[in-house]
Amino acid sequence: MAKQLVKGNEALMKGAILAGCRAFYGYPITPANEIAEAAAAYLPPVGGVFLQAESEVAAINMVFGAASAGVRAMTASSGPGISLMGEGISYLAGAELPCVIADITRGGPGLGNIAPEQSDYFQVVKGGGHGSYRTLVLAPASAQEMCDLTFDAFELAAHYRNPVIVMADGFIGQMMEPVEFPREAKLPPPPEWAVLGDARTRPNLITSIYLEPDALEAHIRKLDAKYQRMQRESVRCENYMTEDAELVFVGYGIVSRVLKSAVNRLRNEGIRAGLVRPVTLFPFPTEQIRAAARTAQTFFVVEMSTGQMVEDVRLALAGMRPVEFYGRCGGNSPSAEEIVEKAMEVMAHV
Amino acid sequence: MSEPLYTLKCGKAGCFYPEYERKADLKDQTHYCPGCGHGITHKLMAEAIDELGIQDRVILVSPVGCSVFLYYYFDVGNVQVAHGRASAVATALKRARPEAIVISYQGDGDLAAIGSAEILHSANRGENITVLFVNNGIYGMTGGQMAPTTPVGAKTTTTPRGRNVWNDGYPLHISEVLSSLEGPSFIERVALGNPKQILQAKKAIRKALEAQIKGLGFSLVEVLSPCPTIWKMDPVEAQRYVREEMTRIYPLGAKRDRLAEAAPRPLPEAPPPLEEIPRLLKIDTRPSPPSARHLEGLEDRIKIAGFGGQGVLLLGQLIAEAGMDDGLEVSWLPSYGPEMRSGTSNCHVRLASKPVDSPLVTRPNILLAMNEPSLRKFLPDVADGGLVLYNGQHVPEDCHRPGVRVLAMPFAEMADSIGSAKAGNIVMLGALMALHPVLPDEKIDGALKRLVKTERWLELDRAAFACGKNAALELESCHA
């Protein structure tokens, strides 16, 4: 199919609708606005609901309502809004409701700024809400992946009955790139457990409360088994030139693209560099990173933050290899030149 | 009045479960204290559901508060939600299933404090849901803290010296507040103070549900309700307190009743067939054009800057569109946010034969400056060997840089002379394609056809492109 030049945010929303999303509830925030705007433009004509909520707190609870009624539903926001959604995301996970949340990240803490950062990794990947829950997190690196991974996010959410977060930085949301959209739209019927307001589903109950400690423990263990299943079945990661790499970069989202060009430049300089790019941040590609240690002497994590994912890389390697870190933040992003320079320094010492 | 009035036994109404199986022990009793208003409110609601014959259609939203276990009792579709958010959840349930009868059941802490924004906006949108608002003037579940509805002077665990208006404000009159909005179709405050009041409460609940069945929009019944346990009264005394004290603070009666005149909310239209979706999303379903030539080693990093309204973003998009059509790897990134409001605008375009790493252009090899501030701001960033086009008569004295070609042409004026200064961006594009011919003319023309909305502008832009291209070629031949 012909490619179209579209913004990442718009590609995301179109991918969502093609995957059967028929409800969007959200509250404006830069740099995620184009998602809500595309939802407002395209959802009503396809028989879907778009509603601008009074807050992110209301929005995520509306998503809870739509998901309870068996509708593929989503919201989109950025750091401050995701903070407000923490409680709701925990309820969604607790009640095992599928939904998709797009987080187009910006600079923090506080009001920070609207420029791209990757400083919400902890919040999103480790769970910003309360309780023992996880959300599956996908990290697109292009407008094409904004569409494709969001499409997949709805499938994964339905498969696991769990919220899935698509986390991209402001660059990926705002930039336009050629996108080839899926040819066909899907619209699966509501799942068995949904509450539809009819005789068949009258016995159904959506809840996250388990008053008895034994009942709650059983529920938590069931959820945990599901998260472990995700770890076994749903890790996604991209390897670039890692077969013989002595230096392995780890980075996600836009950073992974800059890292690819750093890899190319370093190889021209005679340094065998490679890249492991996590596509799922939870489940984290622990095994893939450990596998890269077969050839790698050094790992080098680059993030647009002061270092968050680096902790997971260190955990994965468990001290097997040194893990260096380089980060830019505040809305600044690392250039390939900068990274090459830092990497040369590191390699000079090994 | 004696206690049994408030005891909810199973099997009394059809939409109650015959046994409360979701509760392990005490299968025929509720978890409420004796004399609690929640029990009687449940009963009234159950009777209304039975009478209206809507049991199969009901989706009941349980709040957080003493009534968190509403779903133990009602044999209907049940959804238990976060503290205060019941009306937001109900909003989406109803939007998802317009045929369902959605009831949001909330206490006064839940609705009037933590959920005040959600209830205000659900009411204001006229959501076609029914809210049962149980006002007992206290937080029951958490053990007796002040609610927004607590009477002035009343002692609670968090107002040990009595509610003091200077510290705690005044009792919140939710029914009156919501009645000031356009959205609601029916709002009534009732009480559980004696059999007559209870009868009226039942009528009001039924009416509120009828409003929803008819599709008239938001309905709410506020129930002044006893909480003997926290009030430290026996059930009879608590009932008297409701009847005599609470009704003085909260006057009973219908605050809004548009059942006779309101028109039903429009129902959503039937969805289109699935095959129509790609077209409705404006997705290009034509087969992809045969892959174009591949320029080896092309790596353009283009920065375009100017005032808002000079067509900076469109210029960038045209280059990216044409590049995409030509089989190149492309990206386009606008400056976004506050910068846009300051009246300046810029964008970054990458054109490359290899995949684009970052869409951000920090060291442009091409700078297109539509005004002098942009020239001054970005000239220092231009890479050696770069090309700068500047919209002006002359390059300012101090804006020359060795190793960088800076060229001034009055693009906007040139555009003005052929029809509109607004096409200055396209004149500039023409000049760029003369000096740096990386994109075939027909690809630029294709991009113009897609992005320019009217025939008149398309003609003008075509002329502008030719004008810029010719002028630059002429300049080149003079130099040569």
Ligand SMILES: Cc1ncc(C[n+]2csc(CCOP(=O)(O)OP(=O)(O)O)c2C)c(N)n1
């Ligand atoms: C976010 C959050 N904050 C606080 C609580 C604790 N909490 C549970 S119920 C409740 C108040 C309930 O009072 P009300 O709505 O008046 O209902 P009642 O128990 O009186 O029927 C509070 C504060 C909670 N569950 N969630």
Ligand code: SF4
């Ligand atoms: S504490 Fe009050 S509101 Fe809660 S069950 Fe007892 S009487 Fe009812």
